[in-house]
Amino acid sequence: MEGITGNSASPAPPSPPLHPAVAPLSYLLGKWRGEGEGGYPTIKSFLYGEELVFSHSGKPVISYSQKTWNLASGEPMHAETGYWRPRPDGSIEVVIAQSTGLAEVQKGSYDAENKIVTLKSELVGNASKVKDITRVFTMQNGELAYVVQMATHLTSLQPHLKALLKKL
Template identity: 35%
Template structure:
């Protein structure tokens, strides 16, 4: 029952997005794949990978990669643990309701050589059947929390559509 607010996220999602940040020379385009799965317990397994793409839409190189867990709590509360191979581990807390998961930083841990990350905010929203939008705000390397990434993903047609039953 704790998974009810997030059942619509289950499956693999693919699509494209745009990114920007004041410390980057220019905006960029990317492709992203996000997978949410579970084993019957009140946890969602989260995995995301992205590739930078060129003006023609062709892949240039791998980009962000992360994995973790969303821990569902009563009343739609969510706790998330998200790690990245760049040495960043985020603990976030938020809420899931009406097809949206909204998470904000509780704590960030960094390896000794990781770039400074102070806070994030992530929103995963089911905007229409089979469509997931992802938005990621970031406070890092001396820049206050601001928009960083946004993507529009569609459900992989090879995945079964989850049901409430």
């Protein structure tokens, strides 16, 4: 009963060995935090704080979670979670569920040497307006940068989000 009441601290389980499929993207693993800016032709531009977490369980998949907040007020804005499945041939499959109810299935590629991941939606589900999403993640001077572009039923692919994050 001690463990249930919190009177005895259990040691954290050891980290599992890194699966070989995840190894090329191991530089992503950990917690990242920074700031970004968003906009779109149909909405007012905005600034946000962001935290990304990439983790692994020893399986050939990376768990991904993201949350953002309004920089001025601290109020939560957007959140999403999913899984990244890197393949030995340099391709990658990603599934993401957003707090808005939107779901994405993305495919793309990664360049482990240059630390670039490029994703394009194969399917955007439960979205009445969003038709296409691309995401590009790059390392810039030890920081993680990304750019998200989006197309809706009213617009072609347009810049939507960009952020720069530092590893904690």
